[in-house]
Amino acid sequence: MKRSLTPAFALLALLISSGAATADYPTLVYYVTDQVGVLTESEEYDIEDICVEVYEQTGAEMAVLVVNTTLPDGIDIFAVKTFEQNGLGQEDKDDGLLILVSTEEGAWRIEVGYGLEGILPDSKVGDIGTTYMEPYLAVADYYTGIYEAAYALGVEILDNYEGSPQSSDSQYPIPWIPLKTWQLVLVIGVVATLAIVTKGRVLFWLLFFRNWGGGGKSWGGGRSGGGGARGKW
Amino acid sequence: MLINHLRDCAFMALSKKLLVIIALVVVAIVVLATVAWMILTYNGLVAENEKVDSQWAQVQNQYQRKIDLIPTLVQTASAYQQFEASTLANITALRTQWMESLTNEDQVNVTNQLDAQLATIIVTYEAYPELQSITIVRDLFYELAGTENRIATERMRYNEYVQDFNAHLKSFPASYVASWGDFEEREYYESPVAPPAP
Numbered sequence: 467m468k469r470s471l472t473p474a475f476a477l478l479a480l481l482i483s484s485g486a487a488t489a490d491y492p493t494l495v496y497y498v499t500d501q502v503g504v505l506t507e508s509e510e511y512d513i514e515d516i517c518v519e520v521y522e523q524t525g526a527e528m529a530v531l532v533v534n535t536t537l538p539d540g541i542d543i544f545a546v547k548t549f550e551q552n553g554l555g556q557e558d559k560d561d562g563l564l565i566l567v568s569t570e571e572g573a574w575r576i577e578v579g580y581g582l583e584g585i586l587p588d589s590k591v592g593d594i595g596t597t598y599m600e601p602y603l604a605v606a607d608y609y610t611g612i613y614e615a616a617y618a619l620g621v622e623i624l625d626n627y628e629g630s631p632q633s634s635d636s637q638y639p640i641p642w643i644p645l646k647t648w649q650l651v652l653v654i655g656v657v658a659t660l661a662i663v664t665k666g667r668v669l670f671w672l673l674f675f676r677n678w679g680g681g682g683k684s685w686g687g688g689r690s691g692g693g694g695a696r697g698k699w
Numbered sequence: 700m701l702i703n704h705l706r707d708c709a710f711m712a713l714s715k716k717l718l719v720i721i722a723l724v725v726v727a728i729v730v731l732a733t734v735a736w737m738i739l740t741y742n743g744l745v746a747e748n749e750k751v752d753s754q755w756a757q758v759q760n761q762y763q764r765k766i767d768l769i770p771t772l773v774q775t776a777s778a779y780q781q782f783e784a785s786t787l788a789n790i791t792a793l794r795t796q797w798m799e800s801l802t803n804e805d806q807v808n809v810t811n812q813l814d815a816q817l818a819t820i821i822v823t824y825e826a827y828p829e830l831q832s833i834t835i836v837r838d839l840f841y842e843l844a845g846t847e848n849r850i851a852t853e854r855m856r857y858n859e860y861v862q863d864f865n866a867h868l869k870s871f872p873a874s875y876v877a878s879w880g881d882f883e884e885r886e887y888y889e890s891p892v893a894p895p896a897p
Contacts, residue, residue, distance in 0.1 A: 542848050542851065542852075543851075543855065546852050546855075587842070587845075588841045588842050588844070588845030588846075589837075589838030589839070589841040589842050591841070592837070592838070592841030592844075592845075593834075593837075593838070593841075596837075690852075691757075691761075691849055691852050691853060692845070692848040692849040692850075692851060692852030692853070693845060693848075693849060694845065694848075695841050695844070695845060696844070696848075
């Protein structure tokens with residue numbers, strides 16, 4: 467009887483973890499999330515450098531997301547919801563920014579958090595989008611378009627926004643697992659004990675936790691209210 | 700014999716007393732828990748109701764932003780013959796009406812008419828690429844589109860809060876608590892005019 471319940475528990479674990487990890491909108495694991503695969507790894511690093519610089523100097527959190535489509539919501543609602551779900555920007559400052567590119571629709575949107583609306587009015591954001599991003603996106607040069615736009619936006623933020631400088635040096639011994647040393651030791655101890663008690667089955671269950679090791683970047687919890695601009699190419 | 704009997708009687712009396720005490724304690728705990736739950740539910744409803752109100756204020760703020768944008772819009776647009784003078788005049792008139800309207804309902808009505816007129820202007824703007832190449836016009840339309848999107852966003856959140864509140868209000872057993880307090884179901888705000896496409 468007990469034995470037959472094991473798969474049921476594994477299934478339950480799968481359901482709970484998938485329910486928690488994948489809500490309706492993409493989870494941004496790090497500054498650049500490319501769901502389509504139009505950016506190479508080194509191109510992602512280049513863009514992330516800008517975001518890290520902005521974050522370290524001002525605390526503002528810039529993120530890039532490339533998706534196939536934003537339907538059925540449309541790019542406006544998709545951007546607000548993704549922004550809200552991930553919580554870009556510090557919670558009390560709402561100083562986040564999301565550059566969203568939807569390849570199949572041929573649409574872009576730059577969503578600006580409440581706290582950055584003052585220094586990045588819609589007209590400025592719109593100009594940056596049309597001038598720096600659109601011409602490149604139109605010829606499928608996603609990297610240049612996104613890089614140039616991120617750079618222009620980053621410069622605006624660095625020049626005009628004071629914020630509060632942050633350190634992005636990981637305070638964790640293993641950067642991609644958000645656990646301090648003692649927590650890590652505790653977790654390893656518990657897992658090892660469970661592995662012995664369950665004769666290794668717990669390791670099999672752990673495979674089902676999709677968020678496993680997906681620490682990456684923990685966003686501040688900021689919000690946006692539909693500020694920014696959008697365009698099509 | 701007698702002593703044994705007396706001992707039994709004393710024991711029974713004691714255990715009866717004990718039972719009564721236990722029963723009282725259980726009743727007290729149940730009553731306390733119910734009262735605590737009622738207070739929490741009531742406060743929860745009050746908080747959710749407040750949230751709906753403050754979100755409505757957010758929607759109003761964004762309308763105000765749009766209203767504030769209109770003089771500049773009309774002034775700039777009137778310099779270009781592609782925009783119809785009558786549409787611009789309508790927009791100015793509706794803005795005045797909006798500022799003079801006293802109730803929320805009036806304001807929503809005027810806003811809907813205003814949105815229809817603004818949609819015409821946006822269609823004109825999109826039909827003439829030469830307009831899009833003039834920076835001052837383009838910036839203005841980015842501001843207008845941004846304002847529309849802000850209104851849509853705040854309205855969406857407003858409706859979400861209304862949904863949360865109404866669901867809570869109607870759910871059993873919270874509905875009992877709600878009937879003692881002075882709570883009413885909140886109205887959704889649906890816009891008959893969809894925001895213009897980009």
